[in-house]
Amino acid sequence: MPKVRSAPIPLSPSIRLQLMWLASPALPVGGFSYSEGLEAAVDTGRVQTEAQAAHWLLYQLQLSLARSDMPVVARAVPAWLRGDLARISELNEWVTQTRETSELRLQTEQMGRSLVEWLRNNGQQDERTAACASLKPAPTWPVAFALAVAQCIPKGMPPPPQLVEEALLAYAFGWAENMVQTAIKAVPLGQSAGQRILQALTQAIPSLIESACQVTDSQRQAFTPMLAILSAQHESQYSRLFRS
Template identity: 60%
Template sequence: MTTATTTVTGMAVTGTEPAPSSPPAASTLMRLMWLASPALPVGGFSYSEGLEAAVEAGQVHDEASAARWVHDQLRLGLGRADLPLVAQAFGAWQAHDLPRVAALNDWVRCTRESSEFRQQTEQMGRSLHDWLRQRTPGDERVAFLGQLAPAPTWPVAFALAALHAGAAAREALIACAFGWAENMVQAALKAVPLGQSAGQRMLGQAVEAIGPVVDAALATPDDARQAFTPMLAILSAQHEAQYSRLFRS
């Protein structure tokens, strides 16, 4: 267990071996790259997800500590909560199981451990719904996404966007995880701060970890999905009132 693991949750996690997967078609791959891109107009780049507060507290202070932070948050946060939920929402959208979609959306909102985290998932969910609505105005599932109260959440919206891209579930989760990792590395470059070469090394480490994390998420049943990162929640709550901030709260 690393220091950053204890900082985020105080718990360890196990993974599974990656499953074989056929490569996506070129058009699908490009649409997934679009969804994972920081240029997607959903504002993901404007959040640090507790990292800026961790820098302020001295818990993240160099490349090594920033890399551990991203890696542990990927495994213990995203890999246990958002990625399993994206997989389950993907299946629900595919089956047109709208009550299931609504229940998953409620789970995301109820398990966000700070006001900042809840605002982030709702704001990004609304923005992705607007993007989808302009591209696929006739899809009743997109209309249903916009009707989720009080707002659609990011993982649920991303699952529908990935389905529209023509992706399989595993490809959708890889795109979601990589987009998150790229935003987090960019946040570290600004907040620590770090240089571009350090950022590329950090992103390379995240890329190596994403496959096993995604495969574990795909194998996670409903009753094993969890959102339990108490120290991360405390840092996020502290960030809401942090005196000087680069990132949104």
């Protein structure tokens, strides 16, 4: 007879709320101040309409986030839960080494430091926060985010089996919301156009999470040449609103 799988245990309201908090643009890590090359794409005429902005962000989600940062988060969450600091250091070093421009590297390091500082100030005593802060040259955003996810689980409580997938939903949606707000300001676009772009991104996220969870270390990659070129050009762009 076929085996019947039991239904997964749902996340508690407390854990779900904490993941929603991590996805919020109000989280004080400065994500709203970065465009990740989009502002340079607007400046060079590559992104001038709603359709172009939607295509740009969908491709960035598929070719960059889902092949690099999301697989890192998927591996870093269980590493933090089991206290594997060697694995954490390895993942953090990979993120640092694969940022293709100084702006993108400064972004991940600044956001990582800011999240660690937020974790320090939230009243929770956890030695893993100090371990994250000590990462060299700095804790990166995906690794620090994974720590914040791991800290959603009370000590002694087994992590829910769907924790990684839920964490990636929060990570990807937080990125999508920040980037849509960037497009609204930089292109510029109206709020309704921004909501349509966000809808397209959220429809793509679930399948990308499934594939990101399957990415091995040897398959993980950061290779977006045009994005890197535009990011480098943005460093000397005459007029800009964003830090990347």
